[in-house]
Amino acid sequence: MPSGNVSPSRRTFLQLSAAVSAAAAFNIVSEPMLASAARHQPFSAEGVMIDSNENPLGPSQPARDAISSIIPLGGRYLDNLTDELIHTFAQQEGLNPESVHLFAGSTPPLHFGVLAFTSPQRSYVGADPGYEAGPRIAESAGARVVQVPLTKTYAHDVKAMLAGVPDAGLFYICNPNNPTGTLTPHSEIEYLVENKPKGSIVMVDEAYIHLCDAPSTLDFVKASKDVIVLRTFSKAYGMAGLRCGFAIGRPDLLGRIRERSGWNFTPVTALVAASASLKDSSLVPDRRRINASVRQETFEWLDRNGYSYIPSVSNCFLLDTKRPAKQVIDAMAQQKVFIGRIWPIMPTCTRITVGTHEEMEKFRAALQKVMSGATAFSLPPATPGRNLGRQTTLLS
Numbered sequence: 001m002p003s004g005n006v007s008p009s010r011r012t013f014l015q016l017s018a019a020v021s022a023a024a025a026f027n028i029v030s031e032p033m034l035a036s037a038a039r040h041q042p043f044s045a046e047g048v049m050i051d052s053n054e055n056p057l058g059p060s061q062p063a064r065d066a067i068s069s070i071i072p073l074g075g076r077y078l079d080n081l082t083d084e085l086i087h088t089f090a091q092q093e094g095l096n097p098e099s100v101h102l103f104a105g106s107t108p109p110l111h112f113g114v115l116a117f118t119s120p121q122r123s124y125v126g127a128d129p130g131y132e133a134g135p136r137i138a139e140s141a142g143a144r145v146v147q148v149p150l151t152k153t154y155a156h157d158v159k160a161m162l163a164g165v166p167d168a169g170l171f172y173i174c175n176p177n178n179p180t181g182t183l184t185p186h187s188e189i190e191y192l193v194e195n196k197p198k199g200s201i202v203m204v205d206e207a208y209i210h211l212c213d214a215p216s217t218l219d220f221v222k223a224s225k226d227v228i229v230l231r232t233f234s235k236a237y238g239m240a241g242l243r244c245g246f247a248i249g250r251p252d253l254l255g256r257i258r259e260r261s262g263w264n265f266t267p268v269t270a271l272v273a274a275s276a277s278l279k280d281s282s283l284v285p286d287r288r289r290i291n292a293s294v295r296q297e298t299f300e301w302l303d304r305n306g307y308s309y310i311p312s313v314s315n316c317f318l319l320d321t322k323r324p325a326k327q328v329i330d331a332m333a334q335q336k337v338f339i340g341r342i343w344p345i346m347p348t349c350t351r352i353t354v355g356t357h358e359e360m361e362k363f364r365a366a367l368q369k370v371m372s373g374a375t376a377f378s379l380p381p382a383t384p385g386r387n388l389g390r391q392t393t394l395l396s
Contacts, residue, residue, distance in 0.1 A: 055238035063273035106232035109247035118143035122169025129343035154182035181312025210236035335366035
């Protein structure tokens with residue numbers, strides 16, 4: 001980009017302290033943007049980047065082969081590839097293709113779904129801690145945001161989410177939850193669906209569903225409930241940089257999202273990679289096994305060394321540093337291990353993404369140095385008596 005161009009580069013924009021606020025003003029808030037804004041520096045190939053819930057394994061080999069094969073046709077829109085991907089997914093899941101709409105990841109349907117179903121008259125209701133994109137976009141739309149603390153088992157407290165919010169427009173459930181990596185039972189989500197205010201919808205973000213064996217909520221879509229399910233190829237499938245995902249729901253609900261999102265072609269590389277990934281029957285089981293193995297190895301080390309954390313079934317977990325977590329995040333960055341970020345309701349906790357075995361070895365070594373004071377970066381004493389019990393806050 002020429003130096004005289006008034007538009008800042010992506011890197012410069014993400015380094016601005018107001019990056020997330022500016023993004024919200026343009027209806028754009030995403031996981032990579034939130035992580036980069038917290039990191040205050042660009043991606044480092046030399047560092048251990050475990051702060052964005054990415055999959056370090058990347059696309060599967062069949063997906064990579066499909067990408068290579070389609071590159072010569074990259075000058076074409078090839079909308080037939082969109083139809084093929086939707087029909088493949090719909091057939092595998094037993095859905096009507098009309099109930100599936102393709103997006104560049106699950107972020108766009110989340111944003112436009114919030115805009116479609118919340119307003120100054122209809123509130124947004126979610127969990128705390130939870131994925132921040134929904135609340136930020138709801139605030140930009142002038143909607144009241146109600147964030148309800150998780151239960152003692154770190155599930156969504158659906159009964160508390162229902163209480164006192166008769167004007168709810170959208171209930172957002174991330175399952176497994178981001179940032180805790182914990183599950184909300186299917187029966188609890190069913191209770192929410194059956195008892196929510198008339199005219200509201202339940203949006204279930206299943207970005208991390210393939211990393212555990214929990215049942216999906218697509219059965220609510222098949223039953224024509226007021227439910228929209230989000231899926232992405234960014235996590236288990238390793239396609240965060242390619243951008244591909246679905247919104248699944250009744251055609252009338254998807255229509256309200258499309259009214260705001262418009263329609264555009266998804267890059268052909270993402271389309272063929274996603275189709276190849278769906279047809280690779282070993283991909284999800286293998287990725288789930290690898291992630292679980294590294295996660296469990298990390299938890300066992302944390303247990304042996306007396307660290308507190310929230311057990312997770314996903315590719316991230318919350319680590320309790322027992323001191324303001326920002327201090328530990330900064331100290332770890334000095335070791336070229338990038339972790340984070342922080343949720344205000346749990347200020348001594350920071351989210352850790354599960355990386356490769358090698359990355360988590362470097363994480364453990366850096367954490368031990370930082371927490372033992374063996375680095376030049378000085379940390380204040382830990383706060384005594386801190387634990388990871390249920391946090392208390394008022395509905396806001």
